[in-house]
Amino acid sequence: MKEWLLIVWLGTTTNLQVLDRFPTERACKDGMVAARVNIESKFTLECTSDLREGRSALPSRSLGTGIVK
Numbered sequence: 157m158k159e160w161l162l163i164v165w166l167g168t169t170t171n172l173q174v175l176d177r178f179p180t181e182r183a184c185k186d187g188m189v190a191a192r193v194n195i196e197s198k199f200t201l202e203c204t205s206d207l208r209e210g211r212s213a214l215p216s217r218s219l220g221t222g223i224v225k
Contacts, residue, residue: 158205160184162191165200172207181205 160178165171175191178184184203191201 160203160205161207162187163202163204163207164191164195165202175201178203 160181160183161174162176162178162184163172163174166173176184176187178187181203188201188203195201
């Protein structure tokens with residue numbers, strides 16, 4: 157089961173705060189709309205199920221060393 161996180165970005169990609177957790181994406185998006193009234197517009201709200209920015213959600217190769225030959 158996936159857990160959806162409502163996060164607010166506080167300026168940079170490494171500066172964030174998790175506001176709430178939801179069981180579904182739809183519930184998270186509804187929570188985002190409700191939270192927008194209390195959050196300044198300069199901050200970005202996002203629903204995500206994966207905080208690994210720039211990385212694949214797929215598992216890595218079992219024998220992979222991370223070095224391209």
